[in-house]
Amino acid sequence: MKAVIYGGKGKINVENIDEPKLRNDTDVLVRVKAASICGTDVRLYWGTMNDMFGYEAGDAMGHEFAGVVEEVGKAVHNFKKGQRVVSPFSTHCGHCYYCERDHITHCEKLTAFGLGKHWGSLGGGQAELVCVPNADRTLLALDDRVSDEHATVLPDVLTGVFASFEGMRGGSSVAILGCGPVGLASVMCARLLGAGPIFAIDHHENRLAIAAKLGAIPINFDQQDPVDAVKSQTGGRGADIATDTVGKIGSVNLAYPLVRPRGVLKMLGYIDPKEQIPIGPASLAHITLEPCLVPPIRRYQPRVMKLIADGKLDPTPLLSHTMPLSEAPLAYKMMGERLDGAIKIVLKP
Ligand SMILES: [Zn+2]
Ligand SMILES: [Zn+2]
The missing domain is CATH 3.40.50.720 (NAD(P)-binding Rossmann-like Domain)
Structure with missing residues (x-):
């Protein structure tokens, strides 16, 4: 499958890599319909915050994605093949000191998509498929009134x-x-x-x-x-x-x-x-x-999704461009250099 891969400082590649497989019975495989580029991704592309994440050349990009369930692990109860879903940027265990206090983005076992080895080296969302661990706890069913593009502001920024x-x-x-x-x-x-x-x-x-x-x-x-x-x-x-x-x-x-x-x-x-x-x-x-960084996103997602669905929050001004995933190198350059009025760019696999 095609995926956006960091090629070292200032280099973004679209590569053919192996498709992810379900690793645990609680995993769900998501076919990505839209993935947006975050300011954090741009800093990784520039190489300016890579030490913190342990983020290296060859690592996958993207933690803001929405898509459709492709395959469901045996122990997943809340999701079915074909269902539209959105993920937060990270997963949490649900049992540790922080999860018990609802500080889920400070989970002792936190992992995140496309953010390098210190955060668990999960696959990137700027790809055709992503394996989502602990899916019943992680994923959110997407309201049909929210488009795939608009849904990409739910995992992180908005x-x-x-x-x-x-x-x-x-x-x-x-x-x-x-x-x-x-x-x-x-x-x-x-x-x-x-x-x-x-x-x-x-x-x-x-x-x-x-x-x-x-x-x-x-x-x-x-x-x-x-x-x-x-x-x-x-x-x-x-x-x-x-x-x-x-x-x-x-x-x-x-x-x-x-x-x-x-x-x-x-x-x-x-x-x-x-x-x-x-x-x-x-x-x-x-x-x-x-x-204010990394608040408990998953806790707020249902409310923000409803605000978008009800027309009370409109993500349109945040999403300046939509481009095919294959044009990711250009999209990163545009966002990094603010070319053509770029604010945030959505990639479509
Ligand atoms: Zn982000
Ligand atoms: Zn936890």
């Missing part, structure tokens, strides 16, 4: 961002730094959950235009000081919540002055564990730093 905004007080002012897929998903979820005003900060005009369409006040930091712009519209205080979707020391430092004292800084960008993020600005102002 569900993850929704989880981070859930519980936010209505009427909160929110400043979102970075208008890539995570930033735009933040605008959508903050809006849906009653935030306002919402500020979207970036310097790519096409991305700011999408954020504005979604209901945010666009701020181009090349043209105006975002701190002045946010403070002038929040009574001089700053936003109740700032969201850093970039994950760099520079972006966190830029985000601090956007938050009012006793506000919250949501950290939605991946920060390298070796980075030393300053906490000085949080101390006196009592700003709460909130790590």
Whole structure:
């Protein structure tokens, strides 16, 4: 079968590899209908976060996929051949210390699709077939009102961002730094959950235009000081919540002055564990730093799927292009270099 394989720094190949087989009675084989490229995939392609995952040349790509059940293990009860399904990016055991507390993405036996050996070396979702372990616990039956393409935001980006905004007080002012897929998903979820005003900060005009369409006040930091712009519209205080979707020391430092004292800084960008993020600005102002990566996706998926099915969340602005899987090398280049207005690209096997 065809699969997207990492060929070393800056190289993506579409290779013919052996089809996966059911390994355990609790596995399900899924025929992939759509798989999206994540910002994490792009960082792996660039070679900038591979150490953390133990991700090497020859490893499979993709953890955001939806498809149809092809084959079912003997001990699987909830799924049948031919059923449409979507997966979270990871699996969990259901029994360990963390699973018992519903922190399923910190499961002691967590494995993830297409994310390298530290996370269990499961096959990649950017392929024709994927073997899904522990399927009754992992997979979710897909609502017929949700397309395969739209379903690809459920394993990670939109569900993850929704989880981070859930519980936010209505009427909160929110400043979102970075208008890539995570930033735009933040605008959508903050809006849906009653935030306002919402500020979207970036310097790519096409991305700011999408954020504005979604209901945010666009701020181009090349043209105006975002701190002045946010403070002038929040009574001089700053936003109740700032969201850093970039994950760099520079972006966190830029985000601090956007938050009012006793506000919250949501950290939605991946920060390298070796980075030393300053906490000085949080101390006196009592700003709460909130790590938001890898929330318990599977727990939130049914709700986010229903919001999409009911037309309350529309993934369309996140998915700029749909391309055949065979064009994955071009798709990675487009996403990595933001060519042709690329936000997130869906691959179809
Ligand atoms: Zn992802
Ligand atoms: Zn567990």
